[in-house]
Amino acid sequence: MPDLQAPPAPALCLDDFEGLAAGVLPVEVREFVAGGSGTETTLRLNRSALDGVTVVPRVLAGVAEAEVGCRLVGGQVGMPVVVAPMAYQRLVHPGGELLLARAAAAAGVPYVISTLSSFPLEEIAEVAPSWFQLYWLRDRAVVESLIDRAEAAGCGALMVTVDVPVMGRRLRDVRNGFALPEDVVAANLVGARSEAHVGVPGLSAVAAHTASAFEPAVSWQDLEWLRSKTKLPLFLKGILDPRDAVRAVQVGADGIVVSNHGGRQLDGAVASVNALPRIVDAVGKECEVLLDSGIRSGTDVLRALALGASGVLIGRPLLWALAVDACGEALELLRKELGDAMLLAGCANVQDAARLTTGRA
Template sequence: MAAEPSELRRVEDFRRVAERTLSGAAWGYYSNGDGDNQTLRDNCESFKRYRVLPRVLRDVSTIDTSVTVLGSTLDFPVAISPTAHHKMAHPDGEKATARAAASANTGMALSLFANHSLEEVAEAAPQGTRWFNFVLFKDPKRNRELLDRAAKAGYKAVFLTVDQPRFEYLKQITTSKGKDKTHMFYSTPNLVFPGTPPYGTEEYRSHLYSALKQPMTWDDVDWVKKNTSLPVVLKGILTAEDAQEAVRHGADAVLVSNHGGRQLDGVPATIDVLADIVRAVGGEAEVYLDGGVRTGTDVLKALALGARCVFIGRPALWGLACNGEKGLLQLLNVLKEELVYTMARTGCAKIADINPTLVVHENYYMSPRRNNSTIDGYQ
């Protein structure tokens, strides 16, 4: 059901419309987190604990939001996180996502668990900036085939998910509100190889569980680096120690991510660990963030704490649910307009002007020892 554009003014508006538009199964699959959803909630709530410090009397008559990510210039630093099963949000699935991202001149990371193949998505938006997100199979031939297909189809980098040591959810898939459209869960052409059982069968699910490499190790990162010429991004880094290890193993970038609170409840919100990871990397790799970004002000906060770009997962699906490609493009434009607004009021004419002095944690104002200077934005 297409929503009226006039009722979609903030990302929260898209969320509300998506909830009433999607099937119960789709909404449950997209929305649920692990455990008690503590991390899921904290991803958003933690952003609210950082305060923006306006800078006045700056020339912001022209504002440039462009940024370079892995050598590709994007119109603004908000890209699409890899998420599975976009057809549950809209019949055009990841093809609509790719077209919207290309129209906004931003990037999209395609999930291995997408409902369209690498090639189909590339054909849908040939001029777009696309990256491929995957996990490893036990069979190296399958991994090489996927890496080769991604490079041949014009994907600019590979995102290796590193925070899923086991795939227990494949053993028992449950939803919170029913079972309609659950067949979409199995429509994953990038996972099909000779001998793969048909979609939607117990045999397919069992085959997939046994075929995926569980767990992966740092040796697997080395293997990926040796078997592709594309930049390699490690998705799922939450500690400074792992960020430094990623650099030692040749990662070109790290995506600070807790999988949207879906993998392990109780881990930190991504915005809270970002500054530590940026310091640990020390400029030797690009640093991105996903999880909890809902406003243009959130984007600026993450950039001020050191992220080069932020990624959105659930909000992109909400945009698709509202009006397919057009809905997602509208949501991206909302975030861009909010970012421009916030940049103007913090005296930033370009992305490079955004720095740690613009953001402070709320604890600063609660501490009896605070002084009149700003801090680095992380406590």
């Protein structure tokens, strides 16, 4: 008798894609994607804090179907979701950023191209409406070149990550001596093959590359310079303190991404969702506020909207889905979950969701 193996069960929620990806990815790549910094306290806290947010539903709303589309950064989007910037997506699938960007375009949501994307930003922007995420590099001429390239490629916004003066100590990568394979490079940077490809036991090669390439002493003055160099809408990603959010608006930011980098930077940092309400109170009438870190479901999106966010960024679940050629399915599942959650909460649209009240479990 032939050895018949049952096909994998379909994904019923976004978390299911991680299990599916485990069947196709090497252990060290899975750990690079899944891991956080230090003892991963903040990584775990992001999830528990979101689970602790309760929403008070409204009833008898007379709604048969919720409209999940909305306006974000002045344009219409299919749902209040942005695909987060994530580096080196060819690690999980040969199609990498191009495949995920196409799925984002089909879902009608913005795709954020990472400075460390494994395809050139121009190629990615050709297949999907995109924003560009900027890491601040030691060579300001390269920073300026990346801004010019993003504008020329038609990127709709610029998102500057401000919480990586140095890379957090990610112990899974250190233990694995993690390095990039030769065919995965930071395609936007000159001399793309770098320290990131040199494996050393007990060291993270990706962290070594970050240390040599990133400027640790970036300041508000640098952001003022950046604001003077581009007319693109400007988001700052990695804000957790309301005082920093206020300063960001003062230097001309159009949006804030409340984020602890998915638990991958300062271990012990506040959960992003716990920081969100104070930042909304401080600047929510002056700029868009997005929530990042830990989003795993349509219910999480509803929680963020009820707490005052304009929308959310979602990252890891889409990398797991990318690994198994299921980016489109993952985004469609998220859209359905959000629609169901809004309907159950008595919301006809995203504006209604923003008027819900919340509590703590």
